[in-house]
Amino acid sequence: MxxxxxxxxxxxxxxxxxxxxxxxxxxxxxxxxxxxxxxxxxxxxxxxxxxxxxxxxxxxxxxxxxxxxxxxxxxxxxxxxxxxxxxxxxxxxxxxxxxxxxxxxxxxxxxxxxxxxxxxxxxxxxxxxxxxxxxxxxxxxxxxxxxxxxxxxxxxxxxxxxxxxxxxxxxxxxxxxxxxxxxxxxxxxxxxxxxxxxxxxxxxxxxxxxxxxxxxxxxxxxxVYVAPGIRRYAIDLVTATRQTPELRLGASPRATLHLVRAARAHAALSGRDYVIPDDLQDLAVPVLAHRLLPSSEAQAGRRHPEQVVVDLVRRVPVPERS
Missing domain, CATH: 3.40.50.300 (P-loop containing nucleotide triphosphate hydrolases)
Incomplete structure (x- = not known):
């Protein structure tokens, strides 16, 4: 990259x-x-x-x-x-x-x-x-x-x-x-x-x-540079919160923007002038979880939005390096 x-x-x-x-x-x-x-x-x-x-x-x-x-x-x-x-x-x-x-x-x-x-x-x-x-x-x-x-x-x-x-x-x-x-x-x-x-x-x-x-x-x-594949990955992560049955309110397009902006800052603080998937993964919970509302089934199962986001990060495919 x-x-x-x-x-x-x-x-x-x-x-x-x-x-x-x-x-x-x-x-x-x-x-x-x-x-x-x-x-x-x-x-x-x-x-x-x-x-x-x-x-x-x-x-x-x-x-x-x-x-x-x-x-x-x-x-x-x-x-x-x-x-x-x-x-x-x-x-x-x-x-x-x-x-x-x-x-x-x-x-x-x-x-x-x-x-x-x-x-x-x-x-x-x-x-x-x-x-x-x-x-x-x-x-x-x-x-x-x-x-x-x-x-x-x-x-x-x-x-x-x-x-x-x-x-x-x-x-x-x-x-x-x-x-x-x-x-x-x-x-x-x-x-x-x-x-x-x-x-x-x-x-x-x-x-x-x-x-x-x-x-x-x-x-x-x-x-700080954000490659097209990284941007797509950010969108995939946010989209996954809107499609999972464990959440009745997923993340907004503003959340995608905030995730990418925060990833830029995270990369810069790590000494890089480009974003990698790890930046998005490290920030997914603090940036996304507070915006989400769990479904009644998730609440009954004591599943918090933070846990849902962690599972989504594991499931969403990571883009290949280019």
Missing amino acids: SAPGLGGPLDELADTARRIHDAIESVIEGKSAAVRLTLTVLLAEGHLLIEDVPGVGKTMLAKALARAIDCPVRRIQFTPDLLPSDITGVSAYNQQLREFEFKPGPVFANIVVGDEINRASPKTQSALLECMEEHQVTVDGVTYELEAPFMVIATQNPIEMEGTYPLPEAQRDRFTARIAMGYPEPAAELEMLDVHGSSSPLDKLQPVATSAEVYRLIEAVRG
Whole structure:
């Protein structure tokens, strides 16, 4: 498989990504895979959903990424009484100017950290739909562009927990990937007691990259080569989720686009300027599973979408190298 070389941009990407990765890992111990996926989503121009029980470091991971990049960062604490205008902004009447002026909401930042997104009502959650898909906000008929790079990192608690609302399907589909932090290993938890016991390591975390650097890396990732056979393989994987009887809702065409974008970033972080089937296979579960709805039979058999995706990856034929 031949591919146009990226040379310098890939070298810069590896160096900058390593600095960001190390900075985050200085705060989040023992979660290298979660940190790598977070960087993958950032470079794929996507958005990340972090789902797990309280207290395992979801918000800490989001804050660590935000601190590691020197760019505007805003945090939204989602609560049941939060309104859509509290996120996007509002047009307020200025008595002195005798006209309405727009007061931007917290979504006007390069990185938006949405804490416990599923504690807000579906109406408020939907305020992020336009922002995440089109990188713009429309208020009172006027459209305002969001500055690039733009990434939403949202945390949520499992839906079984008290006081949570399920994310609408359209909202879940706009998140490029979902990860679960999981409990730390005993050694990592012991180290956490030593490091976090007296002060928060976030206080010592200094920016190691700028928004301009990150944007250059995103542009480099766009140039990663995806062969026709690899694109066909991505489509085959997504199509398989729509045809299996174990799922009543398969992945959307947007999921195919997100899978290929994430695969480009995954390849670049691996030092390659071309995508291979392994990139798609490694990302299939985090990119596809949260968009899928199991059938009643699958639910009765306690078959989760993640398990279904793993089985589909095993069954879908891998393209031959060319």
